[in-house]
Amino acid sequence: MCAIVGVYDSPNASKKAYYALFAMQHRGQESTGISSADGKKITLVKKRGLVTEVFDEDAFDKLQGTSAIGHNRYSTAGNESILDAQPVFARYKLGEISVAHNGNLVNKQEVREALIDRGAIFQSGMDTENIVHLIAKSQEDKLVDRIKDMLQKLEGAYCLVIQSRSKMFVIRDRYGIRPLSLAKLEDGGYIVASETCAFDLLGATFIRDIRPGEMLIFEHGKEPKSEQIFESDYHPCAFEYIYFARPDSIIDGTNVYESRLKMGKCLAKEQPANVDLVIPVPDSGVAAARGFAEGLGVPFEMAIVRNHYIGRTFIEPTQAIRNLKVKLKLSPISSLIKGKSIAIVDDSLVRGTTSKQIVKMLKEAGAKEIHMRIAAPEIKYPCRYGIDTPTQEELISAKYTPREISDSIEADSLGFLSIEGLKKSLGEHRSYSLVSFDGNYFAGGNAKSPGCSDLE
Amino acid sequence: MCAIVGVYDSPNASKKAYYALFAMQHRGQESTGISSADGKKITLVKKRGLVTEVFDEDAFDKLQGTSAIGHNRYSTAGNESILDAQPVFARYKLGEISVAHNGNLVNKQEVREALIDRGAIFQSGMDTENIVHLIAKSQEDKLVDRIKDMLQKLEGAYCLVIQSRSKMFVIRDRYGIRPLSLAKLEDGGYIVASETCAFDLLGATFIRDIRPGEMLIFEHGKEPKSEQIFESDYHPCAFEYIYFARPDSIIDGTNVYESRLKMGKCLAKEQPANVDLVIPVPDSGVAAARGFAEGLGVPFEMAIVRNHYIGRTFIEPTQAIRNLKVKLKLSPISSLIKGKSIAIVDDSLVRGTTSKQIVKMLKEAGAKEIHMRIAAPEIKYPCRYGIDTPTQEELISAKYTPREISDSIEADSLGFLSIEGLKKSLGEHRSYSLVSFDGNYFAGGNAKSPGCSDLE
């Protein structure tokens, strides 16, 4: 996932970027960074940790200027180097540059190899470094032209915020896979952010979404200038609605909570269940469960409590507490569950391991029957536009039918939303990226490698 | 509030105490501590911070033995000394002792002065030190008799877990103001804890609540021995159900979530509202809002999202983001709210400042009308059995009528649950402590000082 933000021509730009990143913390908790520019130089602070942990008065003392860009990085296995945090800063021919990137480049490896062939060095594992190199290697005289040059070489999902010492450039790929919106700040200047929830916290006024294939150029004292770099081929990622985004965000005109409600209602039609009670897996399953309950006309209760005190480093128990991992996070309210037929609604089902533990936990709490409902279609393919998708091997729906999975997780039944149902819930005015469900890659790259699991 | 736990005759006692404290983190986040005993000596680790922050492998290496007691301390203003963490350990005539205490002694000051007159020194501000002194000063030969001696001198609310090098003593005051329950551990031994949610995490089997006025004595290899020290005068604190306890806990036979549902339903009868949507203030208002919506037959939505990433040290903004403090924590989903008449349900209303910010936030999100409903009666009196209650001065309901408060927080209406309604919701089989609502002190101490605001 990841979150990006850009603040331009606004006082205390780095503090605004900070609050925006705070509001988008759910999109990435591994590391965070902000770079700011004051017209003369770019300063950068980035570190492993949460937004509230990384930035303090000292950081803001450094991060002067009226322009700031920032990034929250999602946890990715194995790469713990500080060099893998964003934004990526570099000195190059035209001066200084800082880049924050949300997305996944499908031709990352080819581009990297081509760059390396031409003598480039890579100090991190992030494809953001590709982008910086492509800008630096361009023969164009102006940064804006170098960026355009670079964009010709990228394939895949990307939202970019690029900062020079005095300007800011914002780009969204032609498919609009990742969200990116523009707003006006109360005390002057603009902000772009991955989710509109950042605007709400800052009291910024939403203007519009960045268009697929569009570049916005920010210059001091001017209105942002728009250029359509690529023809739009709009395929926003369905997972933003299903799972990634905060429910109060509005992505490409659609409210996330409401779309989840609709998925739940649709699921009720497609996969009804004869139950006494509908309960969500908190917090991400709440809206769909509400819709499912409404669709069925069955009571809804928050019968599982989520513990929010789980810290980063949890001690491995020497004793065997059964299902400890899920129990530390989720606690059922037995009195609501005991003796009842329960529909438990989750946003998606990937490996099936957590679902199995939840079913067990509900049985121990006394549920008579447990019908699991998933407010998304079966995930059968890894998504190369996203990140951290398991390989096809690990996707339980790639190997087993719902019935088989239901048996293996010991539920009484299991039902998924259909792809058609998902499309209807999201609105049929637009084509969504449904790669994980239908394996259908709409964007460049080698169509023969749907199983590609390149992670950012 | 605070949480206490005691584990006896069980392997890895300190790790079990740890998981129990983790499950009860909501009862106190300021500091935490565990002492363990191995028959020969007592070891203690306590520190400011969350359970997951304070204990690590080093701590557990020290905390050996099959008996462990622990404590989570609620944040209290002004007293930041490490000496104010619990358990309190001391060497005294009969050896070593460690004490964890949840509650508030109403005669704390008198006892402390009497002790000081007799030459005692106090190194902290906690009344737990009173308890240790009273045990140490007793002339009895046996610890159990010294404890009984001490108990004669305490007035107020207390649940105690007392650990010697080989035994454990558990006491609940005659009113049963604070909760305390007993369970059997899977791999042997017993656990007592403030809330049953600790048992669920550990897979321990609930046996029963500790009776008001009861002492349990734990000796190696024996069943816990019960003594009724005081005649029961049962008045459990209504606030445990209204606000303090976790919804999945069962306190004195009543499930917390269900009692909140009932309060909501009862509130719907007493204070109905002509609204399009019922929404809770998350997380504590969820159950009551569910009940309220059901009572009214009006749709319910989780239309306010809570941000759980708020860290301990948050940066003060230099810019004026309106209502920043509440906005960092709560975010409305505008599309659900816009143009609608909303009933917003909270668990209680103390000073009114947060309510005012929430009303503003909902208006900015486009609500047509905002009807605030409080699933508890008006708080007119500070509670001397509890802690951290504001003084009467600060209690908005002590000075203003609901109508006046409604105007001041700029809501369209405001309704509280009646005291009668609260009693009905909790069940009329029992008398509850309702001091905050009716100012009626049932327990010892000077009846003339209902405004007493001694905090633990």
Added chain:
Amino acid sequence: MCAIVGVYDSPNASKKAYYALFAMQHRGQESTGISSADGKKITLVKKRGLVTEVFDEDAFDKLQGTSAIGHNRYSTAGNESILDAQPVFARYKLGEISVAHNGNLVNKQEVREALIDRGAIFQSGMDTENIVHLIAKSQEDKLVDRIKDMLQKLEGAYCLVIQSRSKMFVIRDRYGIRPLSLAKLEDGGYIVASETCAFDLLGATFIRDIRPGEMLIFEHGKEPKSEQIFESDYHPCAFEYIYFARPDSIIDGTNVYESRLKMGKCLAKEQPANVDLVIPVPDSGVAAARGFAEGLGVPFEMAIVRNHYIGRTFIEPTQAIRNLKVKLKLSPISSLIKGKSIAIVDDSLVRGTTSKQIVKMLKEAGAKEIHMRIAAPEIKYPCRYGIDTPTQEELISAKYTPREISDSIEADSLGFLSIEGLKKSLGEHRSYSLVSFDGNYFAGGNAKSPGCSDLE
């Protein structure tokens, strides 16, 4: 050892206490604390760590007032509790009190038992708690009389600084075992400190040493009032000169560096050596080695370099670097040593393990002969006035002759300063505490237990 300081009637008292403790860091590195009083209340900050690590702006914000006392605690095995840091603060009948103590009470155990018999509780392992209890238990009406009462019950070595909310009391035991001096601060007020090096840093003007058996009473706006509580029986500890104190301190009129020079010269007469070069074990052996070289008329070189970057937590090597522990700290300059007969001078010899490693290291560096000279007599008895003395079992000189030790550490010869030589070096105008050397206890307690190894 430990260091204590008291600042009275002076602006920024806690910062002055801080600098004084910094100057006396060599006397104790385990924990440090300062309490300050502003006439109305006492505030305390104490923690494990070095002075520069424990105190920051936040600490000084708390530590307001014109009176402050402080303490550096020497590392003692096994007791790592924060409760074992000083000063010890307590509320008692007359209000608030804070006590810092340097020394070791020989009747500590009896006093503690008597107090415990009377119902006292002890939360730490420090005998400072005895002192606070004795003051609290006294029946006298005034603090000064309670202190006198308490002093009647102490036997052993003690320098005390006692702070009430408005006054300060300073006491040195009748033997004057530990050092304590008085100075005037440049911008008003007084300071007492264990060593005069604290005065030099602060630019304070030395007035005089506190007299054995004297109490100084500090009241706002008055000259310090002196009372002779006990008849003086002056026996300052010889180890302060041999090893403990900083070389630039002047203790009871005698400069430490100069007394070490004299010990070295005297050692040259008593235990000459036919060598090419005299080298010290840095840093504590430097002065004596200088004197020894001068006495012999032989060249002196700093032929061993000391590494000052050794941190607190050092990684245990998996590979076997020979003598790693001593090599991390000390490095010989081979070219100065190779082929030469070397006299290596150390301040004392306790267990002999380090000496053995040093001899080995010098041999590996090519020394032809190694003659070890110790600028102190043989340590044959544990000292109950000091702390952290090994038991008699561990004292190599209690069991072996110098010749036997010389063989076991593989030196070519080994010579100690005689007790007579030490006396001469220190000046014969005064009687010194030489317990470690002659086993002769001059002060109270049971003369039959010279082997008592009570540590503070």
Added chain:
Amino acid sequence: MCAIVGVYDSPNASKKAYYALFAMQHRGQESTGISSADGKKITLVKKRGLVTEVFDEDAFDKLQGTSAIGHNRYSTAGNESILDAQPVFARYKLGEISVAHNGNLVNKQEVREALIDRGAIFQSGMDTENIVHLIAKSQEDKLVDRIKDMLQKLEGAYCLVIQSRSKMFVIRDRYGIRPLSLAKLEDGGYIVASETCAFDLLGATFIRDIRPGEMLIFEHGKEPKSEQIFESDYHPCAFEYIYFARPDSIIDGTNVYESRLKMGKCLAKEQPANVDLVIPVPDSGVAAARGFAEGLGVPFEMAIVRNHYIGRTFIEPTQAIRNLKVKLKLSPISSLIKGKSIAIVDDSLVRGTTSKQIVKMLKEAGAKEIHMRIAAPEIKYPCRYGIDTPTQEELISAKYTPREISDSIEADSLGFLSIEGLKKSLGEHRSYSLVSFDGNYFAGGNAKSPGCSDLE
């Protein structure tokens, strides 16, 4: 300064690199890093802080393999980015590479601009990044040839350790400005390090110094292969002997302590003083002061004590303690100084500010006369082969005569070692880099810019 180390074909290579860096901590305290290679990949750990602070068990768990290179970085103003720590790691066409560099490239700016012109990006301010880029851009097929290619483009001072996944390359510039030596490890394999004190700690056997212009190639199971890349033009930096190196190191065949002794003796001849006592500014002036005292035949004492507890972040005093900064570090022993004529010997004099404070401090301690002697010539030019040299503006000797400086620091006299004297002390068999004293650049680059103050 900085320190580098390379360990090859030896078990626990990263731990050996760690101990070597620990022994060379004096060469750089800002940041430290180690990369290790196991034949398949390179792993890197680097961070701000001391060696003992940065590396722990977790770090060594990562740093597997039998080859490891490391670096200690000297504190340089303004550049606090973690990206400015070494070694620098990169992926490039031939795989992975890690580079540690000690020195200063005089043509750094030109190379960087040329690289940037060709599209390179720079993520740090270190010239080490130049080196990695030059290797990556080379068209050669083998790493060894790419390194040679790169070396053709470097001008200035450099010692390099370069690690690939299976080999190690070690290069010293043709002038041999910075030291670098080779030794054999006890349990197999080789080590190269900036100073021989690293070998002594590890028990490694010194083989020889790396020759100016030489490259050593380490391959598994083979003897290191030597290639003379450039003709030697030997000019080791005189400052290594004067100030940088540890006194127990042997650099290019000359023992550092002994060379300092000689400088002191020579200074005694050139700048005698009629004094009662010679004292050093500890620790760096000790050896020269010893030589000076011997040369004069006047007593020597360690009459200034150095405090080694100074932490990293020291609190600024609100009160004005005169000369606080120097007093926190240095304390005079008044009784040795009072009434005497003193010669105080320091290793060098740069800005004169500390010297002035030392003179004041000695006067306050009662010195009758103070004759300052500097065991190095007047520093009149910034050195572009070194680092962190002040600009010519700040060099007091660039603007004033010794007499004028003596007056301004309020000494009774001031004398410097002559350039001739320095040459004699170091031995006339070799030509030393004396740029700071004679402004005479012997190495490439623009001879017209002796004032160049490029820092690494």
